[in-house]
Amino acid sequence: MSSLIPPSPFDVEAARRHLASARGPVFWRSLEELADNDGFLRWLHQEQPQLAQALSVDRRGFLQFMAASLALAGLSACGHPPQDQIVPYVHAPEGQIDGLPRFFATTLLRDEYAQGVLVENRMGRPTKVEGNPQHPASLGATDIFAQAAVLQLWDPERSQTVMNRGVTSSWDAFAAAAAQATERHLRDGGKRMRILTGAMTSPTLSAQLGAMLERFPGATWHVHQTLGNANARAGARLALGVPLATRLRLDRAKTILSLDADFLNDPTAGVRYARDYAATRTPEGNPGTPSRLYVVESTPSVTGGMADHRLALETDRLERFVGLLARGLGIDIEVPDEADAQQVRWLSALLADLKSNRGASLIVVGASQAPWVHGLGHLLNAALGNIGTTIEYTDPVERNVEQAASVADLVAAMRAGQVDTLWILDGNPAYDAPAHLRFADVLTQVPHVIHLGLYRNETGMLAEWHLPTAHQLECWSDARAYDGTASIGQPLIAPLYDGRSPAQVLAMVLGQNLQGRALVRQQWQQQLPDETAFNAALQQGVIPNTALPPRTASVSATFLAQVKLGPTAGTALELLFRADPTIGDGAWSNNGWLQELPKPLTQLTWDNAALVSPALAAQHQLRNGDVIELRLGQQMLAAPVWIMPGQAARSVTLHLGYGRRQAGRVGDGRGVDAYQLRSQSNPWGESGLQIRATGTRYELASTQHHFNLEGRDLLRVGTWAQLRTDPHFATAADPYRGKPPSLYADRPPGEYAWGMSIDLNACIGCKACTIACQSENNIPVVGKEEVQRGREMHWIRVDRYYEGDAANPRAYSQPVPCMMCEHAPCEVVCPVEATVHDDEGLNVQVYNRCVGTRFCSNNCPYKVRRFNFLQYADNSTESLKAQRNPEVTVRRRGVMEKCTYCTQRIQSAHIEADKQDRRIRDGEILTACQAVCPTQAIRFGDIADATSAVAQAKASARNYVMLGELNTRPRTSYLARLRNPNPLLGEDPP
């Protein structure tokens, strides 16, 4: 309230005291007096314009309004019952049972593409996101961003009110201003009006935008995407003549080649692709041959970590490699033969594999690659007969961007003074537009900038009007998934703040119905003609039959004539830009869960770093955390170094999304702003980088410091060939078969024996499990300094290990939750019985009994226990309290905690089963990590029931336990990873 100190003679403090002392009728009279006070009115007009407006409309309405608003603003002090009639909760809404969660299907967006989710709603509060099994992009799983959406919803730093030039305003005030602007622009057809958006898959918004452009024929639509798929689109145009979208059918592919394509972690379809891919690689119940994955990439990716064979090549060498590959497949292209012996061997093995799997091979080109590489990819897939089998073409899912102008055009127009009104429909160009455009500077020359956003970010701060967007969980929306399937987003809660959906805002301008539901309802009138159909679509979370049908297309190689590849530059370094693995392009900066989620490949938290290859680090004598100066043309940036095994020797990778200045308390000032180095010409990277060590250091916070297994068999790996000849390879070296002997008798079996199986062959290391667990179990965020001290709280971590040559190692991921040891070392050492065993085999942590000796953590060989060294749980931020799962204790400082196998879900299932007098069914309990896993690597259930999925997984020959020789008898076991190397390439080098 300090900013509200009135410059006018009106004394707010006196008014507050006066009101605080008043009761009942006196209170009303006081307010009337207040309404007649001149000083107060002046103050009100200056500081609370939305209230002043109300006053000008209707004095009686104003009084009612004041009673509530002043109470909220603290002017009347707290403690009065609301004057409005309140309705007691006697008749609960249908289907609502107090205390029990309800699930609603809705839609969340990532990079504007739909991900169908089910949101858990407890007493009207959305608390947890699960995947929607009916939705093609989810199949029941989600990525990390969908999990974090619920924290974003409750983020107290989201934009809360309409702001006009930095002063709190109102939607009505904006409506008046917008009406004026409309009138102004209608005169000249909107020539001086511009609309800036991102990609757009929402049919409703797209239609509204169309209507806008129709109403203002002179207006221009600009599209700004930080990364996006512009190259793929251009590539499709080159080879197919039309910018068709490409859909992968990984379930049909036997030989897959990724050219810098991180399809398992793809922002639009990664969750689905990961499931499809993992399914082809599970030996159990899968008699056919597994797929084989070749990856050629410049910077390590999640997909690269799963590769059977991986090549680390800089962009220029990668392009020449593709050229040679094309030539090997009979496509005429001019390419210098620079391949070294390893590449030649690799290429011939790859070609043999591809040719022998015609129609079942698949070449995927990454979004970072130049358009001609995308075009060539289409030619190669066509040459291999893959089109229509492993690759399907569809119409573009997004609104046709080809009609849009670029952000560069917009800047030019702004500079030339041709823009009077600029609509920025979500986005943050002042931060993430190419640096040399100086978007922020130019923006200030535009008289009227209207910015819509979830946060009042760098762009919102500069805008004349900033309008708060309602969160996706607060408003009606619709969107399309990667395959075109449309789904509706329904609000789970009334807007916490004064936000409105973009569709509602456009509706204001277009004079449409302002009701979000009506807008969406109207859009789908044809497909969903009546309420029943509409409600069914809401219930299912998908609108039936909206997936785009495959299209045929013919390829043309004429564009190759323009492609001329010279020899590679030799020693020049290149700088690659990629979206940050956990905070994306910066839109998620203020999300503590995502900031603290260890980045899948580096295990870094809270920062980005310049990823350099071990060779480059050795050449410049760099250690992790050394600050280097990156110079690209005229631009310069200092960034700390992280040595990345498997990084191409001459490639340096810098993730976007950090260095935010107006993100909020969580995101501000973290990391370095990679956008400052980025130019318009190539958003994905540029050659000609120069680096120089500065001699200073920057402390990075990584959750893992040692990536070498030290020869220990914690993570076991074999090959498919081995599985056939020696199925028990995973346990062959174990000194015993089955359980080691013990002096103590086994515990008597309980009603159930809970256990977990984690398939390392399926795990891609995406970390969705870690963040899902955090969301489900009220795990606090501890901050960078605490992570640096080694005090992160995640209950399930995903370890990463490397094997072999650091220049191009094999990479493995291993999720580690509590092992729920039958002979738990933690239990014997606790002096107060705070960690005990229950009869269903759970190793239970009793928070309120724990005194915090930490002996249990010391004695845990798996180091899965986490301790509240300080008061980590935020007990002061009100909105964060609402996010928490009421079934899980919020731990206070001084107590130990750890994975519980989601004991609250087990208990809920117990209650349900008891009510119906039956046993808990297999699959009835899904732990949070299990439910979210895109590849279904985690299985949980009753291991005493031989028919359960988990018992069957544990019966696999690949089953092993970690550190079994300690006789801890873990209930969590692993299935060994399988590699499928090409016999022509042998085992080493990879």
Added chain:
Amino acid sequence: MSEQTYQSVTDAVCHITLHRRFGPYWRAAMVAAMALTLLLASGIVWLLHEGVGIWGLNVPVAWAFAIANYVWWIGIGMGGTFISGALYLARKDWRNSINRYAEAMTVFAVSVSGIFPVLHLGRPWFFYWLFPYPNVMNVWPQWRSSLEWDFFAILAYLTVSILYWYTGMLPDLATLRDRAPTLGKARFYGFMALGWRGEATQWRRFETASLLLAGLAVPLVFSVHSMVALDFSEALLPGWHSTLFPPFFVAGALFSGFAMVLVLGIPMRRALGLQEYITGRHLENLAKVMLAVGLVVDYSYASEIFTAYYGMDPYEVAVTTHRMVGPYAWIFWGTIFCNVLAIQLLWSARLRRNHAVLFGIALLVLIGMWLERFMLIITSLYQDFTPSSWGMFYPTFWDLAFLAGSIGLFFLLFLLFVRLLPVVSMFELRKLVPRHSGESP
């Protein structure tokens, strides 16, 4: 002691307590000790306010300075009990002039050590949950945990040490009462003396009690240090999980205890003019015992390393190797320098009798023993079974503050003891007089 009589012994000791003016050195020492104690006190307040996170602890290194301090201090305590108890039972009368301050040292060291296990808890205010009292939660402690055994071992040890020390002081307190120059002092010592009149029945009971307490204290010394060792042995961590630990810890405790007796005794006898009573022979005897137990400790080091490599358990081998060459190698080699190399000088009678050298070596042993405790704890924790969870420990300001503060508190207590209580056992010294001077008892 050839010229000593009952009178002279009593006069000399009483003079220190009742009449001596404690000069600037004592005052300066008091100021320093109080300042450090204040640091400890502020540390405790901050700890209770913020949590144990003010220390550098983490996962995997969830124990560090506080536990090292605890083990170190309790080990130091052993010296006093051993000197007064075991040597008493063995009828080694030469101990009579040093047992009082050695016992005081024990009581103070054990008291200081007792602070740490409590403050080290995440929720120290619930430390009494380790006690098996009838409670509404209907929960008992978990008897399999060595921390539980340890809790009782410390409690028993502290109780017996205080009883033994205090009972042993009664006759001397009565002497002070009788000689007190002011009414205030007479009341103070009179209250403390619990009505001791020196009657024959009192003496008889006193002797029986002393014998019983000594008989109790000596086994307790062994039990408490074995229990401390089991705090580590019970864990399955490589480097901790060893049956060698209990005897190894007893030897280590004796080693540091004797070192502390020397570190306190050498300056004290000089400052208070006690050379007549705490003689060169005493110091030499202490030095010899220190060397002997030091060699036992060294043997333990050797056998630990041998067992690790001979056993070929990969985790044991890794921990032992990391101790010697890893990032904490300087602590290992520091320990070797202090506890193995430095004490070898004591073989030389000339060096052994040079009190400055002896003082220096004893100080090195104290430092070495702290380093050893720290090494034992840290190096087993920071790199255990799962390489992904390996992590370093770096102390914070508060880690160092608690160590310094505990030293301050110990010296504060000791300085007060020197000022207020008889530092040498008068009645026991008097027993020595007749044999030397020919007087009848």
